Amino acid sequence: MPPFSFKFFLSVFGQVLPYLPVTLLIIILSIIFSSLLGVIIARGQLGSSKVWRTVSQGYVFVLRSTPPIVLLFLVFYGLPKLLLLSLNININDWQKSIFVIIALSLLFASNLAEVFKSAYLSVNTGQREAALMVGLSEWQAFYRITLPQAIVVALPNFANTVAALIKDAALAYVIGLLDMMGAGDNLISRNFGHHSLETYLALAIIYWILFVIIEQSAKYLEKYLGKGHTIASKSAEVVA
C-alpha cells in the first residue's frame, strides 16, 4: 500500500470538482422528472379508476425491489433496442446522461409517489370538508388548504429521497458518463491504480457535504414552513 499522500488528496478536489455541474444537472433534472411522474403515480394510487390504481400500485411494488444499477443498465441497453424494434426509432446516439436521467426518474418516481401519497393522506379530511363548506371549490380546497399542509408533512421524506437519489446518481459512471465519479475513476486509471484511497476519500467528502446541505436545508425549510401547520398527523418515516 503506497503511503497516503495528503498532497494528492488535495489535488483530487481540483480534478473532480469541475465535473460537479454534470452531477448536479443530472440530479436536478431527475428530481424534476421523478416528481412529475411521482405525482401521476400517487394520483393513480389514490384515484377511483381501478385500472390506474392497479397499474400504479404494481409499478411501485416492482420498482421497490429493483436495484438502481440493474435499472440503469436495463435502460441503457434495453431501451434503444425496444424503441428500435417496436417504433423503429434509433436512440443509440443519445447522450449517456439522458439514459441516466431516465433510469433515475423511473426509479425515484416510485419512492416519491409513496412520499406524496402518505403526505396527502396524513392531512385531515376535515380540512378539505371545512374548505368546501366555506365556499371554496374542490381545486381551491386542494391548493389553498390541503397542499400547503401536505408539503410540510412530505418535506422530511422528500429530503430523504433526494439524498438517496444523489447517492444512486453516483452509479452513472458505470455506463461511462463523465461526472465526478467518472473523473475520479479516470484519475485512478491514469495513476495505474495508485492513490485510489485519496481519490475515493475526496469524493466521499464531497458527497458528504452535498448530503449535509440537503439535510440542513430540509430542516430549515421545515421550521420555516412548519408554523401553524399542526393539524396534519405525522407520517411514518421512510428510510432512504
Place this chain on the structure above:
Amino acid sequence: MNILFLIQTFWAAVRAIPVTVLITSASVLIGLPLGFLLAWIKIRKIRILYPLAVVYTSLMRATPMVLLILLFYSTLPSFLNVIMNQKLHWHIKVFDTNPVIYAIIVFSLIAIANLSEVFRSAILTIDPGQKEAALMVGLSPIQAYYRIIIPQALVSAIPNIGNLTLNILKGTSLAFMMTVQEVTAVAKTAASYTYNYTEAYIDIFIIYFILGTLLQIIFRYLERYLSRHKLRVKAV
C-alpha cells in the same frame, strides 16, 4: 431478443442466489447487535464515543454505496495485510481471502450505521411512562431497558429493519465490483461473451424482484407475529 439465452442465463444466475442471500443476511445479522450498540452510545451520549458515533453514522449514510465499496475494497485488503502480517506476524494470506468476506464487511459497516438510526428513533418513540412504571415496580434502569423498552422498540423497528434489509439486498448487486460471484456478476459474465446484455439484466431484474418480494413477505409476517400484543382480539 434471445429467449434461449434469457432462460439459460436465468438458471445460471439462480445458482448464485445463495451468495447474494448470504451477504445480505450476514450483514444484517452482524449489523443488528452492533447497530444497537451504536444507537445506545448516541442515546446515552457516552463520552468520547458519542461524537465518533455521530460522524461515523453521517459519513456512512451520506456516501454512495458504490463509493463505499470502492473505497473499502481498494484499501481494506492492504490495510488488513499491514496489520495482520507486518504488525502481528500472523502470516494470513489476506489477498487470497474470499471476496465474499470483504463484501460482508462493507455491507455490515453500512448496515450498522443505518440500523443505529433505526434503533435510536424506535427507542425514543417508546412512551417514557413505560420506564417509569418499570422503576416503580422495582426494576433497575437496565432491567427496564431490556425487559420493557427494547422488546417494544424492536417491534416498532421491524418495518424499518425490513427496508434496510431490502436496501442491502439491492446493494449486493454492486458486489461484482469486489469480484464476488453473485447474481449480477454471473449474469453479466454470461452476457459478455455474446453481448446479450439486455437479456442478462432482465434475468437479474426478475431475480431481484422475486427475492425482494419474498423478503417483504417475511418481514410482513415477522411484524404481525411480533406485534400480536398490538392486535385487537375479541375479548372473551
Place this chain on the structure above:
Amino acid sequence: MLKVRNFKKKYHQHEVLKGIDIEVNQGDVVALLGPSGSGKTTFLRGLAFLTPGDSGVITFDDQKINIESATPSDIKKLRRKMGFVFQNFNLFANKTAIQNVEEGLIIGHKVSKPEAKRRATEALKKVGLQQYANHYPSQLSGGQAQRVGIARAAALNPEIILLDEPTSALDPELVADVLQVIKHLADEGKTMIVVTHEMAFARDVADKVVFMDKGLVVEQNEPTSFFDDPKSPRLKEFLSRISAVNVADNSFEYEKAVQK
C-alpha cells in the same frame, strides 16, 4: 409514617411547588385536590423521584431523605415502599395483564415464579379481572387497564400507594369500577395518596383531604369539615366552582359504584 417537609420544585424560572408540607399516617387515605396546574402531579412524581424535586426532606418510617443529596440506593429503597398508579395506566405494552403484575414480583422483588403467579392471579381476582389475565393491554378497555394498573401496584404490597388521577382518562361509565377497586383497598387499610377530581369519592373514602393551589397547601382537614365548612377563600371559590358541574356528575358515577 410519611412526612414531607418544605418540598420545592422549579421548572426553569417557574416555581411550581413552593414548599409543600404533608403528613400521612399509617392506614390513612389522603385525597389531594386542587385546580389544574396547581402542582399535584409534580408533587406526587416528586415523592417517587420520577421527576425529583429541588429541595426538601422526605421521612418515611425510619428512612430520612434529603432530596438534594438523595443517592440512587436511597431512591431505590424508598420506591420499594411505594406503588404508583398512573393517570394513563402505563401498562407494559409487551406483556399480558398477568405478566404486568408478575414483572415487579419476579424481577423487582425476586419472588419465585409459582409464588408470583399465585399472587398475581389473586391480585387480578381482587380487581375482578382474572378472566383477562392473558390479554395484552391493547385488548383491554381503559377501565380494565387501570384496574390492572392498580393490581400491579397493590400486588407488591407496598406501604403506600400513590394514585395520580386514576380515573380522569376514563370514559364516565368506566369510572365506577375503578373507584370501587380503590375503595376496597382503603377498606383493607391500605395507605394511599389519591389525586382526584371525584369529590363524592373523596368525601366518602378519604380520612384527610388536602387542598393545593399555586404550589402551596392551602387547607387540609377531615372530609366533612373540609367540604361543609371551608375556611380559606380560595377553597371556598374552588368548591363553589366545581360543585355545580363535577359533584353532580361524579357523585352519580360514584353512587353507582357503591351500590354494587
